Amino acid sequence: MTGFLVTTNIGVPLTPSSCCSMCLGELVPPDSDCERYDRCHGHGVCHGGFCECLEGFGGMDCSLRQVLSIRALLEDYSWDVLVCSLSGALVFLWVFLFVRRASDGERA
Helix, strand or coil: CCCCCCECCCCCECCHHHHHHHHHHHHCCCHHHHHHHCCCCCCEEEECCEEEECCCEECCCCCEECCCCHHHHHHHCCHHHHHHHHHHHHHHHHHHHHHHHHHHHHHC
C-alpha cells in the first residue's frame, strides 16, 4: 500500500510514517520512499513501513538469510527429482555389487 494514506474520521493519519512525520517532520521518510532507501535490502517488500520478507530471508529489514529445513527443501523440489536421484543410487549400487560378484567369481 505504498503511498496510500489512511485517516480516521477526524483526520488523524494512521500509516506509521505519516503519523511520525507529524512529529518529526522530514526525519522520517514517507512510505513511498521505502524502495528508494532499500530498507528491505532487496529481499522483501515494504508495506506501511514494515518489510514483508521473501522466502529464505528474515529480520526487521530482511537482511538475515534463514536456514531452510529438510521439510522446506522437500516441498521446494519435486518428487520426480527425489525419485530419480534414489533410482540412480540404486542402479549404481546394483552395478557395483554385480561387478564385485563377477570379479569374485573369476578369482575362484
